[in-house]
Amino acid sequence: MNKDRKTIAIDMDGVLADIEVQFMDWYESEYGIRVRADERLGVPEPEGFPDQNAIKRYVYTPGFFRTIPLMEGAVEAVRTLMEDYEIFIVSAAMEFPQCLSEKMEWLQEHFPFISWKNIIFCGDKRVIATDYMIDDHCKNLDFCMGKPILFHASHNVNQHHHLRVRSWNEVLDIFEKENAAKA
Numbered sequence: 001m002n003k004d005r006k007t008i009a010i011d012m013d014g015v016l017a018d019i020e021v022q023f024m025d026w027y028e029s030e031y032g033i034r035v036r037a038d039e040r041l042g043v044p045e046p047e048g049f050p051d052q053n054a055i056k057r058y059v060y061t062p063g064f065f066r067t068i069p070l071m072e073g074a075v076e077a078v079r080t081l082m083e084d085y086e087i088f089i090v091s092a093a094m095e096f097p098q099c100l101s102e103k104m105e106w107l108q109e110h111f112p113f114i115s116w117k118n119i120i121f122c123g124d125k126r127v128i129a130t131d132y133m134i135d136d137h138c139k140n141l142d143f144c145m146g147k148p149i150l151f152h153a154s155h156n157v158n159q160h161h162h163l164r165v166r167s168w169n170e171v172l173d174i175f176e177k178e179n180a181a182k183a
């Protein structure tokens, strides 16, 4: 770890991995219905789908986490951020212990340039002491020690107490400004 560099904790699901699209795809292939994002605004993830048990079932199904599509622009943005910051991938993966190896394989496939030393699979994220945290859940950001950044998701549209970004381009804009302020 380079002590001169500030640190950023980056969440996986809903930030690097487009879990909303995965939920919609899996739900559609099982039930034949596409439940669009605009039909689920402000609703917790499982409750946004007509069969509310489906989502809870998917997150325990082998292969679910391994095959989540990438969030647009995530790989390029993380590479860019790594030029000036130390990046930690921080996932509360202990909630679904069967996903640990799948998440590790997913990261090795899409982010092979991130060392295992910079990957933290944990329970409660309050112990994470990075300078910044990017996450789609306020429950993780509300108590974080660094500067919180809320990644936009259908379930969090009504939460306004953190700086919101709607895309990885917006994340890069924020850190460009941080860099300019530093210089």
Ligand SMILES: [Mg+2]
Binding pocket: 011, 012, 013, 014, 015, 135, 136, 137
């Ligand atoms: Mg998340």
